[in-house]
Amino acid sequence: MAVCIKSIRSFSQAIRKSLHLGIRENTKLKNWGLKHEKTLLQSISNKKTKFYKLAVIGSGSWASAIARIVGHNARHNDLFDETVMMYVRQRIFKGEKLTDIINSQHENPCYLPGFKLPDNIFAVSDVVEAARNSDIIIFVMPHKFVKQTCTPLIGQIKPYSIGVSLIKSFDVDDSGEIRLVSDWLRKNLNIDVSVLMGANIAHEVAAEFLCEATLGTYDEQVGNILKQLFETDYFKVTMSTDLSTIELCGALKNIVALASGCVDGLGYGNNTKAAVIRLGLTEMIKFAQWFYPKAKLETFFQSCGVADLLTTCYGGRNRRLAEAFVRTRQKLNELEAEMLEGQKLQGPETADAVHRVLKKQNLEEHFPLFVVVNKIFTGQLPPTELITCVRHHPQFRNLV
Amino acid sequence: MAVCIKSIRSFSQAIRKSLHLGIRENTKLKNWGLKHEKTLLQSISNKKTKFYKLAVIGSGSWASAIARIVGHNARHNDLFDETVMMYVRQRIFKGEKLTDIINSQHENPCYLPGFKLPDNIFAVSDVVEAARNSDIIIFVMPHKFVKQTCTPLIGQIKPYSIGVSLIKSFDVDDSGEIRLVSDWLRKNLNIDVSVLMGANIAHEVAAEFLCEATLGTYDEQVGNILKQLFETDYFKVTMSTDLSTIELCGALKNIVALASGCVDGLGYGNNTKAAVIRLGLTEMIKFAQWFYPKAKLETFFQSCGVADLLTTCYGGRNRRLAEAFVRTRQKLNELEAEMLEGQKLQGPETADAVHRVLKKQNLEEHFPLFVVVNKIFTGQLPPTELITCVRHHPQFRNLV
Secondary structure: OHHHHHHHHHHHHHHHHHHHHHHOOOHHHHHHHHHHHHHHHHHHHHOOOOOEEEEEEOOOHHHHHHHHHHHHHHHHOOOEEEEEEEEOOOOEEOOEEHHHHHHHHOEEOOOEEEEEOOOOEEEEOOHHHHHOOOOEEEEOOOHHHHHHHHHHHOOOOOOOOEEEEOOOOEEEOOOOOEEEHHHHHHHHHOOEEEEEEOOOOHHHHHOOOOEEEEEEOOOHHHHHHHHHHHOOOOEEEEEEOOHHHHHHHHHHHHHHHHHHHHHHHHOOOHHHHHHHHHHHHHHHHHHHHHHOOOOOHHHHHOHHHHHHHHHHHHHOHHHHHHHHHHHHOOOHHHHHHHHOOOOOOOHHHHHHHHHHHHHHOOOHHHOHHHHHHHHHHOOOOOOOHHHHHHHOOHHHHOOO | OHHHHHHHHHHHHHHHHHHHHHHOOOHHHHHHHHHHHHHHHHHHHHOOOOOEEEEEEOOOHHHHHHHHHHHHHHHHOOOEEEEEEEEOOOOEEOOEEHHHHHHHHOEEOOOEEEEEOOOOEEEEOOHHHHHOOOOEEEEOOOHHHHHHHHHHHOOOOOOOOEEEEOOOOEEEOOOOOEEEHHHHHHHHHOOEEEEEEOOOOHHHHHOOOOEEEEEEOOOHHHHHHHHHHHOOOOEEEEEEOOHHHHHHHHHHHHHHHHHHHHHHHHOOOHHHHHHHHHHHHHHHHHHHHHHOOOOOHHHHHOHHHHHHHHHHHHHOHHHHHHHHHHHHOOOHHHHHHHHOOOOOOOHHHHHHHHHHHHHHOOOHHHOHHHHHHHHHHOOOOOOOHHHHHHHOOHHHHOOO
């Protein structure tokens, strides 16, 4: 059987390589090539041959929770190679290397204590080692580590591998243009990148409470392979081709969560909070449709949209810290140090990035909630200005 | 001034009457007539003449909270006559008639204790007396009292008056057809009826915490008058012409709130709850679009849609009782007696009505969440079936 798998893999790899080398310059041809390549892969997978080698790039709580799922599916679905490589940013925990702890105790005591990882997860501290031979690479780390972590991968991974980003944030360049994480990965690593976003608080996923996520991919067959990789009895996956909207939702909801925590901190009730979340959602939609005109309204009704927004605005740490920020008037970085054990909030950074885009493109007045959140959390305005902003929101100027 | 107002009013009434009498049979002509009538009214209102007489039909907590708003605006906006009639279902409270308490103490101690009503609210226990001379009649009471309360009004109110329904529920007739409350009022009272729905927990509105609502009306000028009637500095109003969707949202969200409380009762976390609310929302949309094909997706992004859903699913009493129902396994009516002081939940009744429509029209399989909620709360299935339902929801069968 091993010989058989090996020969099929080499055969496929040879075809992939020839397809890849000849047609990289031409996108249409490239897509044609990918399509045919995937048809081949699909026909191989139909033969129940273990095929796709897997890597998880990241070792935080969400990376560990998703590694539990992927590890389980790799073991139980013949489409995937059983060993899952996991890139772990090395650190010493109670005198021992984190990679050694994960490999011997099958647990990540730093970021997901109390939950066993499957023993087919193999942790390494060299990102190239983790990803070099992988066919599917799952990127899941805080946004600020992406470039530093992934730059060593440039030119070092299989060119036809499939990337999946679980990273909920984006950059803004000096000219005020949005740079999605998936775009950075796509461009720099020269691979296809899908996205997976949703209402997925890591500890609850690890506890195997039923939940769902949205998988965004341009390619039907890649989608069907990735659905098999991620879906379990407790982690359900819907699919969409609206990638940029899915990715934007994951980032923008953190701004709304800050607003939501602000409402809690000011002592307002359910009605006010619902109004703020609702207006935040409408600004998310407007933002997505402005910068990505093909953005679909339906995508906001997926887990990545309204559901993730709810989870974050009622249960997330951006909401919690924002509430504390308003109540205590302490500085955000002090609160982060006290409440997040050195981790950073994503919300303020995203609010700042969004504000920079809006300023550069002269759109501030169209997104008053996004703007006021940034001004509040950078100390330029008092938190009560959120309420003033809602009171005068352009939405209330409409007539029938 | 009084003479002037009186003469303008008689003049307008004469015109209204002539328009009304001649053209009631023909809808197009009727609409034309109403349009012209309203232009006249508008031109009168521009002269700052007090014009519209007001009535609130209902005396519960929401009726009292909205009476505070309407009473305030009637006093401060020359468009409206200052006295607001309020129909109060008579009861004796601490030895005194409720109407007398409201008229002397300017408070409704039964349903909204601790909040003063403006002293231009005049409570009466005769519904015809309350509404007979009114130009704008606000209907706000539990759904089950509508027919009994409003039947006496048939033929007794001004035929050209404007109705506004704040009632969040609907009926289903024996043939499985949906009967919206606004339709019943429109048909039986022979008047135009707008709707006002949103994330409006009564006590928070009474406490003047900032919130918003969606006003649905077919007519621009009626909309603009009603916006002036309802909007305050803390109660903001957006407008829409998608009336049936607005009204359906107000009813259907209570089914999702039961599901949401069920998740809490079963001890699941934020992710599961967000998934259930999200799937509930998609069934709300599907239901609205199925039965009212002109239903707009945008309406679900208004306060009546996603915001009211949030408030109800995180803070409402349907959620609270559903959680208790699952935890204690007590009967719903016992819990209602214990926890709601004799008031009834709207959710189970709506779930039952919706299930009847779906059964009659052979659509059960398309709305599994709605159906399972009804089966759980009528004791036909255990609460854990909600999780099974979500796990197998048709949404997760989709491919890219």
